[in-house]
Amino acid sequence: MYIHETQIRVRYGETDKMGYLYYGNYAHYYEVARVEAIRNLGTSYKEMEETGIMLPVLELKSKFVKPAFYDELLTIKTYIPQMPTTRILFDYEITNPKEELINIGSTVLVFYDINKRKPMHAPDYVLESLQKYF
Amino acid sequence: MYIHETQIRVRYGETDKMGYLYYGNYAHYYEVARVEAIRNLGTSYKEMEETGIMLPVLELKSKFVKPAFYDELLTIKTYIPQMPTTRILFDYEITNPKEELINIGSTVLVFYDINKRKPMHAPDYVLESLQKYF
Amino acid sequence: MYIHETQIRVRYGETDKMGYLYYGNYAHYYEVARVEAIRNLGTSYKEMEETGIMLPVLELKSKFVKPAFYDELLTIKTYIPQMPTTRILFDYEITNPKEELINIGSTVLVFYDINKRKPMHAPDYVLESLQKYF
Amino acid sequence: MYIHETQIRVRYGETDKMGYLYYGNYAHYYEVARVEAIRNLGTSYKEMEETGIMLPVLELKSKFVKPAFYDELLTIKTYIPQMPTTRILFDYEITNPKEELINIGSTVLVFYDINKRKPMHAPDYVLESLQKYF
Numbered sequence: 001m002y003i004h005e006t007q008i009r010v011r012y013g014e015t016d017k018m019g020y021l022y023y024g025n026y027a028h029y030y031e032v033a034r035v036e037a038i039r040n041l042g043t044s045y046k047e048m049e050e051t052g053i054m055l056p057v058l059e060l061k062s063k064f065v066k067p068a069f070y071d072e073l074l075t076i077k078t079y080i081p082q083m084p085t086t087r088i089l090f091d092y093e094i095t096n097p098k099e100e101l102i103n104i105g106s107t108v109l110v111f112y113d114i115n116k117r118k119p120m121h122a123p124d125y126v127l128e129s130l131q132k133y134f
Numbered sequence: 135m136y137i138h139e140t141q142i143r144v145r146y147g148e149t150d151k152m153g154y155l156y157y158g159n160y161a162h163y164y165e166v167a168r169v170e171a172i173r174n175l176g177t178s179y180k181e182m183e184e185t186g187i188m189l190p191v192l193e194l195k196s197k198f199v200k201p202a203f204y205d206e207l208l209t210i211k212t213y214i215p216q217m218p219t220t221r222i223l224f225d226y227e228i229t230n231p232k233e234e235l236i237n238i239g240s241t242v243l244v245f246y247d248i249n250k251r252k253p254m255h256a257p258d259y260v261l262e263s264l265q266k267y268f
Numbered sequence: 269m270y271i272h273e274t275q276i277r278v279r280y281g282e283t284d285k286m287g288y289l290y291y292g293n294y295a296h297y298y299e300v301a302r303v304e305a306i307r308n309l310g311t312s313y314k315e316m317e318e319t320g321i322m323l324p325v326l327e328l329k330s331k332f333v334k335p336a337f338y339d340e341l342l343t344i345k346t347y348i349p350q351m352p353t354t355r356i357l358f359d360y361e362i363t364n365p366k367e368e369l370i371n372i373g374s375t376v377l378v379f380y381d382i383n384k385r386k387p388m389h390a391p392d393y394v395l396e397s398l399q400k401y402f
Numbered sequence: 403m404y405i406h407e408t409q410i411r412v413r414y415g416e417t418d419k420m421g422y423l424y425y426g427n428y429a430h431y432y433e434v435a436r437v438e439a440i441r442n443l444g445t446s447y448k449e450m451e452e453t454g455i456m457l458p459v460l461e462l463k464s465k466f467v468k469p470a471f472y473d474e475l476l477t478i479k480t481y482i483p484q485m486p487t488t489r490i491l492f493d494y495e496i497t498n499p500k501e502e503l504i505n506i507g508s509t510v511l512v513f514y515d516i517n518k519r520k521p522m523h524a525p526d527y528v529l530e531s532l533q534k535y536f
Contacts, residue, residue: 012437012447013292013430015285017338022281023191024165027158028415035414035473045414046473056201057157062194070285071437071448146303146313147296147426149419151472156415162281169280169339179280180339204419205303205314291459292429299426324469325425330462 002080002133004037009073021068026094027060030105033076034090041129052114053123055088059108066102073097083134084122086111136214136267138171143207155202160228161194164239167210168224175263186248187257192221193242200236207231217268218256220245270348270401272305277341289336294362295328298373301344302358309397320382321391323356327376334370341365351402352390354379404482404535406439411475423470428496429462432507435478436492443531454516455525457490461510468504475499485536486524488513 008029016022035045045055068074079091087110094103113120142163150156169179179189202208213225221244228237247254276297284290303313313323336342347359355378362371381388410431418424437447447457470476481493489512496505515522 009434011430012284012433013290016280017283017285017287018188018190019285020190022161023194024158024161024281027156027161028413031158031414032411044473054152056152056154056198058198060157060194060196060198064190064192064194067190071446143300145296146299146418147424150414151417151419151421153419158415162279165280166277178339205312286456286458288458290429291462292426292433295424295426295429322420324420324422324466326466328425328462328464328466332458332460332462335458 001082002037002041002130004033004040004078006033006036006076006078007073008032008076010068010070012070015070018067019069021070023062023064026062026064026103026105029074029076029094030060030090030092030107033078033092034107037078037080037090041126043125043129048123048126049114051123053120054112054114055109056112057107057109058087060105061107062103062105064103066096066100068094068096068102074102080130080133083130084111084126086119086121088122088126135216136171136175136264138167138174138212140167140170140210140212141207142166142210144202144204146204149204152201153203155204157196157198160196160198160237160239163208163210163228164194164224164226164241167212167226168241171212171214171224175260177259177263182257182260183248185257187254188246188248189222189243190246191241191243194239195241196237196239198237200230200234202228202230202236208236214264214267217264218245218260220253220255222256222260269350270305270309270398272301272308272346274301274304274344274346275341276300276344278336278338280338283338286335287337289338291330291332294330294332294371294373297342297344297362298328298358298360298375301346301360302375305346305348305358309394311393311397316391316394317382319391321388322380322382323377324380325375325377326355328373329375330371330373332371334364334368336362336364336370342370348398348401351398352379352394354387354389356390356394403484404439404443404532406435406442406480408435408438408478408480409475410434410478412470412472414472417472420469421471423472425464425466428464428466428505428507431476431478431496432462432492432494432509435480435494436509439480439482439492443528445527445531450525450528451516453525455522456514456516457511458514459509459511460489462507463509464505464507466505468498468502470496470498470504476504482532482535485532486513486528488521488523490524490528
């Protein structure tokens with residue numbers, strides 16, 4: 001399993017009138033977390049797109065355990081729990097500065113060939129960069 | 135079961151560089167859809183908050199079947215599949231102008247007493263407004 | 269001068285912890301307002317992009333007179349104050365349900381030829397659709 | 403004059419179908435930049451709110467010189483050009499990784515007493531923290 005950690009500070013514009021981080025904004029945080037997890041493997045999602053591969057999201061799940069508040073520096077643990085196929089799974093655990101678990105999430109993404117306009121298998125360099133974790 | 139339909143047009147700022155409605159923005163659409171579903175029952179979420187009840191989201195699930203594109207007028211069917219308890223469930227089905235199903239979602243929300251700072255049972259006027267659908 | 273009116277309801281996720289419509293979200297409202305103003309002229313911004321013309325924003329100005337609140341149905345008056353050249357100006361006035369003026373804004377956009385990658389003059393069909401207002 | 407620098411990486415969900423950072427999202431970046439500028443002075447906007455002072459935005463101006471793209475690490479220079487009174491001005495200059503100037507912005511905010519519900523003079527600790535820069 002591959003695990004990576006990143007931190008995001010809650011912006012004012014991301015809160016809602018309840019005073020909480022709006023539930024729709026967690027998807028942005030997952031995106032940042034998985035992009036940084038990929039970057040840490042030595043590649044980048046931006047380069048992946050430039051070589052004709054995109055990664056649209058097929059599924060999103062989220063459990064909101066406790067609220068997150070303005071200006072909190074959240075820690076997001078990103079897991080790639082299994083070797084990717086045509087799909088890649090990411091799991092997320094978000095903790096607040098008190099180290100309380102506040103959110104659990106998961107996303108399923110598909111490797112998609114932009115030119116052929118169809119799903120494709122995970123490219124070799126992605127598989128190779130993940131090899132040692134499995 | 136209670137079913138309600140609402141329409142939302144995809145804004146430019148809600149698309150991403152893939153040209154799709156960004157996956158994080160569906161949560162906003164679900165919110166609009168359930169708020170309009172509640173309004174159609176004769177009450178409003180705004181008034182609910184003003185009487186000391188809020189409805190934070192506990193769970194979010196989404197399946198992205200097909201992309202949504204800029205300027206498309208999407209139709210969101212909102213379902214309340216069972217009588218609320220301390221929790222209320224909403225299911226969503228989104229179709230595009232070609233009447234293709236593009237997204238399936240669900241959210242679980244909890245009735246929360248703002249003053250007592252704890253979960254509470256669905257208020258009577260909510261239950262009464264839903265009675266005839268079950 | 270061309271004037272057009274459109275309405276937008278404030279979404280929960282667009283408010284911030286102050287309880288106000290977040291100041292960054294007015295730009296989305298201006299976008300919706302000018303897109304609807306263009307649609308009312310018989311063309312659409314989407315089609316414009318499909319024929320190779322895009323309209324990036326060069327300047328944005330906003331005065332926040334009074335706050336907007338959750339669930340308010342705002343009215344946005346959009347003005348095209350002069351015939352477009354390579355640039356097109358839009359002015360905006362937003363009023364709340366009490367008919368109070370809450371925001372004044374303006375944007376300058378440039379007609380941009382996607383293929384030639386340079387600014388261009390406003391296309392004839394845009395000029396023709398505006399002729400009778402000037 | 404007080405000057406502070408902060409960096410923000412462009413998120414996928416912040417781009418639009420043009421492939422650019424959406425023009426409405428610069429307001430979020432300005433907010434992050436001024437919050438970090440304030441934090442660097444030894445106080446925090448969060449604490450300010452907790453002591454009953456909020457800082458709603460009165461005016462926003464933005465010039466979009468060049469587009470910003472996905473995954474670019476932008477540098478935002480924030481200026482407080484003069485000692486605050488009841489109002490505080492912030493100017494912003496954003497540069498991309500090629501060190502090209504891509505955006506110039508400014509905001510005017512007002513110190514607002516939450517309990518008295520009216521504008522107030524900048525609190526002493528803010529003025530003191532800025533003294534040495536003027």
